[in-house]
Amino acid sequence: xxxxxxxxxxxxxxxxxxxxxxxxxxxxxxxxxxxxxxxxxxxxxxxxxxxxxxxxxxxxxxxxxxxxxxxxxxxxxxxxxxxxxxxxxxxxxxxxxxxxxxxxxxxxxxxxxxxxxxxxxxxxxxxxxxxxxxxxxxxxxxxxxxxxxxxxxxxxxxxxxxxxxxxxxxxxxxxxxxxxxxxxxxxxxxxxxxxxxxxxxxxxxxxxxxxxxxxxxxxxxxxxxxxxxxxxxxxxxxxxxxxxxxxxxxxxxxxxxxxxxxxxxxxxxxxxxxxxxxxxxxxxxxxxxxxxxxxxxxxxxxxxxxxxxxxxxxxxxxxxxxxxxxxxxxxxxxxxxxxxxxxxxxxxxxxxx
Amino acid sequence: xxxxxxxxxxxxxxxxxxxxxxxxxxxxxxxxxxxxxxxxxxxxxxxxxxxxxxxxxxxxxxxxxxxxxxxxxxxxxxxxxxxxxxxxxxxxxxxxxxxxxxxxxxxxxxxxxxxxxxxxxxxxxxxxxxxxxxxxxxxxxxxxxxxxxxxxxxxxxxxxxxxxxxxxxxxxxxxxxxxxxxxxxxxxxxxxxxxxxxxxxxxxxxxxxxxxxxxxxxxxxxxxxxxxxxxxxxxxxxxxxxxxxxxxxxxxxxxxxxxxxxxxxxxxxxxxxxxxxxxxxxxxxxxxxxxxxxxxxxxxxxxxxxxxxxxxxxxxxxxxxxxxxxxxxxxxxxxx
Ligand SMILES: Nc1ncnc2c1ncn2[C@@H]1O[C@H](COP(=O)(O)OP(=O)(O)OP(=O)(O)O)[C@@H](O)[C@H]1O
Ligand SMILES: Nc1ncnc2c1ncn2[C@@H]1O[C@H](COP(=O)(O)OP(=O)(O)OP(=O)(O)O)[C@@H](O)[C@H]1O
Ligand code: SF4
Ligand SMILES: [Mg+2]
Ligand SMILES: [Mg+2]
Numbered sequence: 001x002x003x004x005x006x007x008x009x010x011x012x013x014x015x016x017x018x019x020x021x022x023x024x025x026x027x028x029x030x031x032x033x034x035x036x037x038x039x040x041x042x043x044x045x046x047x048x049x050x051x052x053x054x055x056x057x058x059x060x061x062x063x064x065x066x067x068x069x070x071x072x073x074x075x076x077x078x079x080x081x082x083x084x085x086x087x088x089x090x091x092x093x094x095x096x097x098x099x100x101x102x103x104x105x106x107x108x109x110x111x112x113x114x115x116x117x118x119x120x121x122x123x124x125x126x127x128x129x130x131x132x133x134x135x136x137x138x139x140x141x142x143x144x145x146x147x148x149x150x151x152x153x154x155x156x157x158x159x160x161x162x163x164x165x166x167x168x169x170x171x172x173x174x175x176x177x178x179x180x181x182x183x184x185x186x187x188x189x190x191x192x193x194x195x196x197x198x199x200x201x202x203x204x205x206x207x208x209x210x211x212x213x214x215x216x217x218x219x220x221x222x223x224x225x226x227x228x229x230x231x232x233x234x235x236x237x238x239x240x241x242x243x244x245x246x247x248x249x250x251x252x253x254x255x256x257x258x259x260x261x262x263x264x265x266x267x268x269x270x271x272x273x274x275x276x277x278x279x280x281x282x283x284x285x286x287x288x289x290x291x292x293x294x295x296x297x298x299x300x301x302x303x304x305x306x307x308x309x310x311x312x313x314x315x316x317x318x319x320x321x322x323x324x325x326x327x328x329x330x331x332x333x334x335x336x337x338x339x340x341x342x343x344x345x346x347x348x349x350x351x352x353x
Numbered sequence: 354x355x356x357x358x359x360x361x362x363x364x365x366x367x368x369x370x371x372x373x374x375x376x377x378x379x380x381x382x383x384x385x386x387x388x389x390x391x392x393x394x395x396x397x398x399x400x401x402x403x404x405x406x407x408x409x410x411x412x413x414x415x416x417x418x419x420x421x422x423x424x425x426x427x428x429x430x431x432x433x434x435x436x437x438x439x440x441x442x443x444x445x446x447x448x449x450x451x452x453x454x455x456x457x458x459x460x461x462x463x464x465x466x467x468x469x470x471x472x473x474x475x476x477x478x479x480x481x482x483x484x485x486x487x488x489x490x491x492x493x494x495x496x497x498x499x500x501x502x503x504x505x506x507x508x509x510x511x512x513x514x515x516x517x518x519x520x521x522x523x524x525x526x527x528x529x530x531x532x533x534x535x536x537x538x539x540x541x542x543x544x545x546x547x548x549x550x551x552x553x554x555x556x557x558x559x560x561x562x563x564x565x566x567x568x569x570x571x572x573x574x575x576x577x578x579x580x581x582x583x584x585x586x587x588x589x590x591x592x593x594x595x596x597x598x599x600x601x602x603x604x605x606x607x608x609x610x611x612x613x614x615x616x617x618x619x620x621x622x623x624x625x626x627x628x629x630x631x632x633x634x635x636x637x638x639x640x641x642x643x644x645x646x647x648x649x650x651x652x653x654x655x656x657x658x659x660x661x662x663x664x665x666x667x668x669x670x671x672x673x674x675x676x677x678x679x680x681x682x683x684x685x686x687x688x689x
Contacts, residue, residue, distance in 0.1 A: 263549040
């Protein structure tokens with residue numbers, strides 16, 4: 001696997017949203033929301049990359065930019081080695097079939113006036129797959145079975161389903177075009193504990209059966225740890241730490257990740273009593289005006305002299321084990337291999353920026 | 354004040370709530386009993402629709418009187434709450450029992466400043482001049498950790514972050530110095546870092562004022578961190594209750610065990626691919642209009658065996674050798 005190029009790669013990715021001035025007589029655009037503000041990232045074929053961070057840090061925007069539902073303001077997104085910006089409209093359309101999104105809210109993301117069968121069949125119609133009534137119908141039934149829905153319910157409407165079942169409809173629709181890359185954007189956030197487990201297990205099983213590649217977006221670190229091979233931690237439009245899930249979550253190297261991990265409640269009173277929770281002060285700064293230097297410095301318990309002046313870049317951190325056994329001895333130290341290690345953007349590991 | 358010598362500040366006994374619906378009677382809360390002790394936290398956990406919120410709203414007289422049928426008893430500080438009229442309940446709410454709801458966006462008035470809403474809450478419980486109330490409002494904001502409280506009094510809810518709005522809600526709930534605080538999914542919508550701030554704050558204030566807290570949530574992690582006593586609800590009934598240690602270390606009811614097995618943990622060192630799949634329970638909780646006979650969990654229960662499961666409602670019985678721990682099941686796990 002070591003030599004294979006990543007399925008998805010973002011380089012210098014920015015997504016900025018213009019914010020209209022609140023003043024009634026000024027029409028000029030005064031501020032820009034820097035939702036994604038310089039992200040380098042890759043997702044390997046067949047892996048699950050978890051993406052965590054607080055509300056508003058840019059997770060959904062990044063996910064949508066990776067599947068080109070949003071155009072980047074700057075930077076590139078490569079899919080399977082091809083720069084998506086260079087593609088013609090029709091080439092981009094056929095590329096779209098290879099990517100899909102599962103959205104957060106199973107209540108808002110389905111059209112209430114369409115039967116779930118029609119909803120699931122929509123990508124088939126768009127991409128002209130499984131043509132013909134009979135074949136399309138059979139394919140929809142197959143997709144429903146794959147996600148654990150009764151094909152006989154294809155004529156029903158979303159309101160006749162529970163939250164977990166609606167999320168399954170969303171998953172079936174995402175799978176219809178036989179995608180290779182699926183952005184799961186908070187797929188379990190609105191579900192009950194026992195239903196969350198059902199959906200997580202389903203995603204894991206589908207990945208095994210169909211070799212899917214996932215970006216799993218969630219603010220629930222425990223859920224991410226359960227399904228992700230690697231984890232990226234996002235803060236105010238940037239990736240501040242990334243690496244193999246066990247290293248990032250069990251041995252965080254960025255003060256923000258440390259606080260995040262320490263704040264996750266463990267379902268064990270013994271562990272809860274023993275834990276030292278790092279309680280961050282202050283609010284998340286506005287993504288329209290990120291702090292100078294390190295963006296986390298206004299809340300960082302470990303802030304020191306260089307932090308307001310230099311913007312830290314991702315750098316290798318952690319012990320030798322963080323570099324990943326195989327790759328260290330693999331010999332071929334290409335770009336992708338070097339990036340396999342654990343990285344964090346914090347001056348505590350050497351002032352770089 | 355009787356309970357100064359100890360004893361619960363709120364005692365709920367056999368609380369039942371049913372709603373008249375077009376499809377028939379929805380039996381949502383079916384015989385709930387618990388005590389809230391001063392300075393202690395009772396957590397009520399259960400999945401969506403299990404009756405957690407309805408059970409709390411019934412105590413406060415906040416259910417629609419035309420469709421809700423409430424019975425049972427809830428004695429607060431020697432005073433029966435069930436069956437009171439709106440005016441009597443208004444005196445209890447806030448001054449006696451405060452409440453923080455899940456969604457601060459909908460429970461704050463969007464067109465009034467934070468200061469105005471706090472002052473109104475303060476003056477609703479005790480007559481005090483406006484300027485005194487205003488000074489007290491500023492103190493309260495400071496107490497819940499809002500920086501620069503004086504200028505925040507002028508802010509409208511939409512000008513505050515979610516975490517700050519939730520702090521304002523807590524300040525309003527605390528305005529009448531309630532002896533019991535009911536927090537219904539009070540941190541569910543917040544990020545874990547902000548949740549940690551709010552939990553910290555609430556536990557500190559609880560200690561200072563000896564407030565009895567009912568913490569309603571579906572998040573077992575939060576429960577493990579803050580609760581003294583836990584009550585697990587299923588289909589409007591308590592299926593298991595006990596000390597927080599008993600519940601998490603020695604769960605007995607198959608539903609409690611299922612919930613714990615379905616919850617992913619952060620600190621399992623194995624990579625995702627080497628982990629076992631999460632434990633799942635098939636199906637959904639029953640429809641309150643058509644509650645099954647026997648055990649309500651029977652249709653989803655992975656260990657149902659006892660012939661009585663389908664025909665008899667298992668009573669909430671003491672777990673042998675574990676004082677204060679009770680479960681409503683015919684099942685006995687191995688090693689218990
Ligand atoms: N279409 C848009 N126009 C303007 N601003 C936007 C737009 N979409 C997102 N934003 C802003 O960009 C920032 C990042 O938003 P995004 O939805 O990506 O965050 P997120 O990490 O997914 O948050 P959450 O966890 O709440 O879903 C936020 O400040 C948001 O308000
Ligand atoms: N006014 C009403 N009329 C009829 N049924 C109602 C009414 N209010 C609530 N219910 C029903 O009572 C049941 C319990 O609702 P409740 O809000 O107490 O659940 P909950 O345990 O708080 O769930 P959640 O975790 O989703 O908040 C639900 O089935 C709900 O549909
Ligand atoms: S660079 Fe400075 S402010 Fe930023 S995380 Fe590291 S120590 Fe904290
Ligand atoms: Mg999002
Ligand atoms: Mg509720």
